[in-house]
Amino acid sequence: MTQTFSTPKAMVEELRPEVPIHCLRPHVIRETARRFVQAFPGNAMYAVKCNNDRRVLRALYEGGVRHFDTASIAEIEQIHDQFLNPNCYYMHPVKSRTAIRESYHRYGMRTFSLDHHDELRKLREELGDLSQTTLVVRLEAVRAQAVCDLGGKFGAPNDLAADLLREVVRLGAKPGLTFHVGSQCLSPKAYLNMMRRAADVWQQSGVDLAVLDIGGGFPVAYVGTFPPDLSEYMAAIAEGVQEIALPPTTRLMAEPGRAMVAKGYSIVVRVMLRRDNQLYLNDGSYGSLMDMKLDGIDLPIRILRPGGEATGDLISYDLFGPTCDSVDHLPGPYWLPDDIIEGDWLEIGQAGAYTNVLHTGFNGFGDFASVFTEDEGFEPTLEMLPKTLRGKLVHNDADR
Ligand SMILES: Cc1ncc(COP(=O)(O)O)c(C=O)c1O
Structure with missing residues (x-):
């Protein structure tokens, strides 16, 4: 014990x-999660990679977290082991064929991210019918006042992303867009800027967007770094929702990790x-x-x-x-x-x-x-x- x-x-x-x-403080994690979940005008998926300790996950759940950004079969399995009928999302743009099959058939995974035509081909070949899935295209992010840039590894440029969105729809799946501004992002405006880019790509593609997922990156204070308050990030996101006229039918999501725990x-x-x-x-x-x-x-x-x-x-x-x-x-x-x-x-x-x-x-x-x-x-x-x-x-x- x-x-x-x-x-x-x-x-x-x-x-x-x-x-x-x-030294774990579940009460602090619970309250931090509660604050984020209440402030974010959509579904906050916790990024399990950030800390997957069971006691941490329990505290997040108690704080209202009901959605989990999972990036591997082991993470999906862990969340299913701990919670009844959890909402998991496979937000890794590169998955093994086995992981695609196992996540879909064994764990009921229906949302996958991707940033390349070959990944979409893999999903189609492994799952056959894509009509039950939401396929979320990861947009390349520009580096913007984030300590840890995640742009170099994943993300499609605008033209490719628009093309992928159209292809997702052609294959019978629901289309989504996502991005990650970089971890420990010190600029609320980075979210607004990326939402504007996502809107450009969405317009260019001509599809009806089912999901807009604005990723993680929300910062915490470290020595010499006192970031803007969470409310400023939420204000920038709300401004983005207004400005790009996000339809109520498009589900807004986020993937916070660091800021939660x-x-x-x-x-x-x-x-x-x-x-x-x-x-x-x-x-x-x-x-x-x-x-x-x-x-x-x-x-x-x-x-x-x-x-x-x-x-x-x-x-x-x-x-x-x-x-x-x-x-x-x-x-x-x-x-x-x-x-x-x-x-x-x-x-x-x-x-x-x-x-x-x-x-x-x-x-x-x-x-x-x-x-x-x-x-x-x-x-x-x-x-x-x-x-x-x-x-x-x-x-x-x-x-x-
Ligand atoms: C796809 C994805 N989502 C969410 C996160 C969580 O980011 P953060 O801890 O900066 O909120 C990461 C971190 O690497 C990530 O790669």
């Missing part, structure tokens, strides 16, 4: 853990060695901290010292994970008090997204445990940066 503590610090005081500890976790790690400004931790990029390798994903960090507080001046550190591989390095600057010593515990906040799902056991360092904590989460503040850097922050959307 998962133990519950009031805070990560209380957990450290009691357990003094040697392995990384994932980041705040619901902290990861508590231990300092195994300090060498000058380099901290060697018991977790790293082969463990749960891979996402921190991306510029702009600076998770907040603080010292948890049983019976004491850290008081030193902020200095810049580099972090290293526990494996022997030099790739296991999170280059700084991570601004932390100068008095960190071997044996200290560090809490890494905003850690619910793309952490446990990327965890490996490489080099024998895969162990971690998890607990529940009752606090409200650990978000970054301005004080986590030295004064000289505070004026140079990404506060909001330069593009508005």
